[in-house]
Amino acid sequence: MNPLTADVAQRIVERTSTVIGRNVNVMSERGVILASSDPDRLRHQHEGALVAAQGDRVVAIEAAEAHPLRGVQPGVNVPLHHRGAVVGVVGISGAPEEVQVLADLIRVTAELILEQSGELESGQRLQQDRDDLLVEILEGRVDHAPARRRAADLGVDLDLPRHCAVVRPADDHGTEAVRTVQWTVGHLPDVLHTRSRTDELAVWWPADSSRSGAEVRQAITAHPTALVAAESDAFGGEDGLRQAWLAALDTLAVSHLADELYDVRDLPFVALLCGLRGDRRADAVSAPWRALLAADRHGELRTTLRAWIEHDLHPGDCAAALHVHRNTLRGRLARIEAITGLDLRRVPHLLQLYLGPLLAGTGDNT
Template identity: 35%
Template sequence: MYFLDGLLAKQIVNRTMKIIGHNINVMNNHGIILGSGDPHRIGEIHEGALLAISQQRTVEISRASEDTLQGVKAGINLPLHYKGDIIGVIGITGEPKELGHYGELLKMTAEIIVEQANSIELAQWQYRQKEELIIEMIKSDGPFTSHQRNWASQLNIDLDTPRVAAIIQVQADDEETAANSMLKQILHLLETPSRGNLVAMTSMTELVILKPAFLDGKAWDATLESERIDQLIARLPIEMRKRLKISLGHFFAKPQEINRSYQTALETLSIGTQMRPEQSKYLYKDFSLLVLLSSLKGNWRGQELVSPYQALISADKNGQLAKTLTCYLQHFGDQQQCANALFIHRNTLRYRLEKIEKITGSNMQKLDGLLQLYLGQVMLTAQ
C-alpha cells in the first residue's frame, strides 16, 4: 500500500528546494506534475517523467532538446521507488551537467519522505481497522465470525484472550472538543504501555477498553482490576480526574461474550453516575442487581414489578412509611431490631407495616410480597 498525492508532492518540493536553488517538479506514475516550484505547471503532463518511468532510469534533458518534448524543461528526471515499485518521478530544472551531484541526494530525500508518510498512513490505517474491529466486537452477539477472526489475525489480535470491558467517559460540559482532547491523553496513557489492552473511541467523549481479564495469569480478580483503575486515575492531573467517569463491567468466561461485558459496563456507568455522582469509579459488582434489572425499564413486567412500591410512594406524603419499609428490609424482617433502629414501639411498627400492606396489596409475611417491594424500591431509586 502506497500513495503519492498533491500534498505529499508539495511537501517534497518544499523540503528539497531548500537544499538547492533550483526548481523541483514531482510527478506521479502517470507523468502528471503533482507538485512544483512553479505552481502553473501543476497538472501538466511531463514527457521526461514518462520516459523515466517507461525506461526505468534517470533521464537527462539538455537545453537543446527541451523543445522536442511536451511540458519539459532542461534538467534531470529520476524515478522514485517505494518497496521496489516506481511510484513517480522527481525532476530538477537546470543544466544536467551542473545537477549531477544533486540528483541522487534529492531522490533519496524524496523517497525517505514518501516512506515516512506511508508508514504514518499505514499506522493510521491499522489503528482505524483495529478501532472498527473493537466496535464490532462490542456490538455483535454470538460466536466470532470467520471474517472477524481473519480481520483480527491481520491486526495480530487474539480474539480468544479472555477480556473484560471498561468504559471511560469525560464529562463534556459545553466544550466537547476539549473533552475529546482529554480523552486522547487518557488513550495515550492506556497504550503506554498497552499491557494488551484493546482501546477504541466510541464517541467524542467516551472510549472503551477491552482489558485482558487474567492479570495474575490465572483467574479473574475484580479487586485487582479495581486497583489498576485506581493506579490509572492517580496518573492523571487533578483537574482531569474531576471530569472523569470509569466503569468496569462483568467478566464473562467465553471471549465471544465480550459484548455482554460491554453492556454491563455501560449500564454500570449509567446507574453509578445517577446514584453516586460524586464518585469517578463504578464497578459492576457494586451495582449488579440494578444492572440485571435495568432491562426491565420501560417493559410491562418492570412496570408491574414497581407498581406496589410506586403506590406506597404516592400515598406516603411525609415519607414515613417508605423509611419504615427501608429499615424493615435492612433488618431482614426482624421487627424488634427495626423498632429499636427507628426508636419506636413494636406496636407502632406493626401498625405501620399493616398500613404498608394495605396500600401496596403486598403480603409482607411472605417472601414474594417482601421481595417485590424490595425490587420495586431498588428500581425506582435508580431511575
C-alpha cells in the first residue's frame, strides 16, 4: 500500500517549505499535486512530476522549458521511494542550479516521513487484526485450528499463560482514563489489549513477565478514582485468553464487596459463587447475614466479624486490631451469635456469614 496520502504529503510540505522559504509540491506517482505551498495548485496535473515518476529520475526544468508544460513552474522534481518503489515526487520551485541541493535534502526528509508513516500504518493494521482476533476469541466465535494459524501469523502465542486485567470507567473521566491506559500498555511489546464499544479494556500479559504486569498495574492505578479494575490468575492453552478474561470479569463483579468481609486477594475465590446470587438456596444461606445487617445499625458488629475472620479466629490478635479488651470482643461475638443463631467457632457457620454479603447481593452498607 502506498503510504503517500494527501495527509502525509501535506506534512512533508509543512515540514520543509517553512524552513527553506520556497514553494514545495508533493505529487503522486501519476503526477497529481497532493499538497503544495500554493493551495491553488492542488489536484492539478504536473507533467514534470509525471516524467520524473515514470522514468525514476530527477527532472530539472528551466524557465524556458516550463511554459509549454501543463501545471509546471521552473524547479527540480525528485522521485520519492518507499521500499524500493517510486511512490511519488517532491518538487521545489526555483532556478534548478539554485535549488538542486535543497531538492535532495527535501527528498531525504520526505522519505523519512514516508517510512515513519508506513511503519505507523503497519502497526495500526497489525493491532486491528489482533483486535479482530481477540474479540472473536472472547465471544467464542473461533474454530481453534484457524484461530491458532491466525494468531501465529499475528505473532500471538496462544499457549503462553497470561494474566488478564479488565478495566472500566468509574466516573465521567473514566472513558479518557481507559484510553490513556490503552495507549500506555500499547507500547509494551509483550502485552495484548482490546477495547470494547462500551469502553471496557482487556489487557493480557505473560505470566513470566513480572515487569509487564507491574507496568500494566501502574498504568491502571495512575487513575485511582476514574477506573475500576480487576485481574485474573494466569491461563494458557487455546482458550487461555478467554478464560483469563472471564476470571477477571468475575473478580470485577464482586470487587465492590472488598469493604465487607473479603480480602481483595480472595475475590477470585468469592467470584466462583457469584452466579448463585438470587437462588432460593442462596437466600437461605444469606439470611443470617441479612439479620446482622438489619440489627447492626452503626457497623460495629460487622467490623468485629471482619477482624475475627482476618485474624483467623484468634481472640488476642482480633482484640488488639480492634483496640478493645478481650471481654469487649467476647461480648460483641456473643451478640453476633445471638442475632444470627450461628456459632462463630464452627467453620460451616462462619462460612455462612463469610458468604453472606455475596449471596445477599449487598454492597458496602457499613
